[in-house]
Amino acid sequence: MSKEYKLHCFAQSGNAYKAALMLACSGVDWEPVFVDFFHGQTRGQEWRGDVNEMGEVPVLEHEGNRLTQSGVILDYLADRLGTFGAQSEDEKREILRWILFDNHKFTSYLATYRYFRCFATPAPHPEVQKYLMGRTEAAYSIVDKHLAQNAYIVGKRPTIADLSLAGYAFYPAEETGFDLPTTYPNIARWAERIANLPGWKDPYALMPGERIAPRNV
Ligand SMILES: N[C@@H](CCC(=O)N[C@@H](CS)C(=O)NCC(=O)O)C(=O)O
Structure with a gap:
């Protein structure tokens, strides 16, 4: 039987993982719909x-709504499910602030670096990778410093800000190019707290798609 929530996703997509993790950790019975990203499905006219x-x-389908942008999907799900949401107007703005930082810098530089490192053909120019890793390190250092003083990104409990920033936290070091515990210990400890949430699964267990061995390492 068709499920109420359908998430168009694939295993390598950390942006889709943010929404998948929200559904899984909220105890929702959801359906993943495989997107054949690596054979160009998202580039096609359809x-x-x-x-x-x-x-x-990702794309989320629910009750005739079709939502895109992981931050919008997380916000929608927090409202609909009553999980991982804000408890005040100030907190709502603070969550939005971190989701914007995540989308612009924390996720996007690492996601682009990892895409080139693992999946791109031809292999990227080393200077491009050096630039992207430099920008990744700058964003990761900011979050690591924040998490030295705070158990979670906003407030004293996990919110959708944490689920957004956790998008790429559980992909293996051979894909991301660095070992989280040795390089960013506060982020690693925070990731462990997220991994202990009921319903948590790693991205390859939660979303469909064949694993691809990193191509350009
Ligand atoms: N800000 C977007 C980023 C989504 C995104 O870049 N998704 C990747 C897959 S992880 C994608 O579909 N990229 C296609 C492209 O950039 O053309 C979000 O958070 O949903």
Whole structure:
């Protein structure tokens, strides 16, 4: 039987993982719909015309709504499910502030670096990778410092800000290019707290798709 929540996703997508993790840790019985990203599904006219004009994954379908952008999906789910949401207007703004930082810097530089390192053909220019890793390190250092003083990103409990920043926290070091515990110990301890949430699973267990061995390491 078709499930109430459908998430278009694939295993390598950390942005989709943010929404998948929210559904899993909220105890929702949801359905993953595989997107064949590596064979160009999101670049085709069908995807861009009918599903998401931005050409991206994830896409959430629920009660006739079709939502894109992981931050919007997380916000929608927090409202609908009453989980991982804000408890005040100030907290709501603070969560939005961190989700914007995540989308612009914390996720996006690492996701691009990892894409080139693991999946791109031809292999990227080393200077491009050096630049992206430098920007990743800058964003990761900011979050590591924040988490030295705070158990969670906003407030004293996990919120959708944590689930957003956790998008790429559980992919293996051979994919991301660094070992979290040795390089960013506060982020590693925080990731462990997230991994202890009921319902947590790693991205390859939660979303469909064949594993691909890193191509350009
Ligand atoms: N800000 C977006 C980023 C989504 C995104 O970049 N998704 C990747 C897969 S992880 C994608 O579909 N990329 C296609 C492209 O950039 O053309 C979000 O948080 O949903």
